[in-house]
Amino acid sequence: MTDAIVSCKKDAVLAAVAKARGTLSAPDIIEKGLAAGMNEVGTLFERGKLFLPHVMMAAEAMQAGVDELQDEMGEGAGSAKLGVIVNGTVEGDVHDIGKSIVSTMLQTAGFEVHDIGRDAPVKNFIDKAKEVNANMVGISALMTTTLQGQKEVIEALKEAGLRDKVKVMVGGAPATNAWAKKIGADCYAENASDAVNKAKELL
Ligand code: B12
Structure with missing residues (x-):
């Protein structure tokens, strides 16, 4: 999933998310897969290995992945709000x-x-x-x-x-x-x- 984000390709990200679903929890997919990929993009950008348009594409791909998981994240635990x-x-x-x-x-x-x-x-x-x-x-x-x-x-x-x-x-x-x-x-x-x-x- 991290590789998919670094490749800046939305399709690859969505395919990776589909593959991870059911095996990993949505928060794990987001933090350990997608966000980790975005951090890698940041590092590559800082080193001059990726340019701003890549970063924007990766950001879009990341957002598409998160949107895809939105349903699974649910509305929160129970009716009593923690705050x-x-x-x-x-x-x-x-x-x-x-x-x-x-x-x-x-x-x-x-x-x-x-x-x-x-x-x-x-x-x-x-x-x-x-x-x-x-x-x-x-x-x-x-x-x-x-x-x-x-x-x-x-x-x-x-x-x-x-x-x-x-x-x-x-x-x-x-x-x-x-x-x-x-x-x-x-x-x-x-x-x-x-x-x-x-x-x-x-x-
Ligand atoms: C993606 C990105 C963009 C995207 C943003 C898309 C979007 N919708 O967010 C685009 C391409 C639009 C963009 C634009 C710009 N960017 Co930019 N961008 C990044 C990049 C590569 C990744 C940020 C990211 O999404 N990380 C992934 C997420 C998951 O991590 P995160 O944001 O850190 O969030 C986590 C934690 O920080 C924390 N957290 C975040 N928010 C909060 C809030 C609370 C309350 C809490 C508790 C925790 C928390 O939890 C999150 C989840 O784990 C960073 C590089 C980097 N290393 O951060 C540069 C970076 C932040 N950008 C930078 C710059 C300079 C810009 C631009 C000025 C353009 C340019 N010349 O590069 C413009 C900014 C225009 C403006 N006025 O804001 C610089 C900032 C340098 C500085 N001065 O500090 C960075 C560091 C890159 C660099 N080294 O040059 N950028």
Whole structure:
């Protein structure tokens, strides 16, 4: 599956997903197969072995694979919700593959998730958190240049008087535990499984 993503071919990805279905769980297929492939694409891109159009094709193929598995991910575990989470990618940042995987996995684990998409202005995080009475806000940033946006959302939560009621989880490739601590987030999660575990601990 990882090879299929690196080959940037949607058909190959869908064929690999079909083959893995029934043997592996949907979250395993996504994280250990598709996301692993996307990370490999990132490494090859950084080394100049793949170019932006390839990355876009691989991203599309990845999304097609995730969409294919959506039904299997289900609506979450039971009727009792573990908590309400608003999740989005900060303004100026269009990367949303990882963020969307996190949303899907949180939902599958039993959280009510409101995904506000990518390139989301600070105001959208705040408005949505108020609207749905969120217990947690997840903030994704994939570039060093947009990481600051996570801090801005936290500051805005404080200004809106919501910080005491809402836990904050940050993620995305350039984020770290040290960064999360520095900006006053409640936690950092490295990947979607980690995000589910940390959300369960915090809520
Ligand atoms: C795919 C990709 C794209 C796609 C995005 C498609 C999409 N719909 O998302 C496209 C082609 C559109 C794109 C565009 C650009 N990109 Co780009 N892109 C990537 C790439 C190769 C992979 C990202 C990815 O999807 N990874 C796979 C997913 C599964 O992993 P993930 O995102 O890290 O998510 C996991 C964790 O981080 C975590 N997580 C993620 N979000 C959250 C949120 C929460 C709350 C939590 C808890 C956890 C969590 O869980 C996820 C699942 O395990 C990265 C390289 C890399 N190594 O990351 C570059 C990269 C991020 N891009 C980069 C750049 C520069 C750009 C562009 C400016 C174009 C360019 N010149 O290359 C534009 C950005 C425009 C903008 N304003 O945003 C740079 C950023 C450099 C920096 N400054 O830090 C990178 C690092 C590549 C590089 N080395 O140059 N990109």
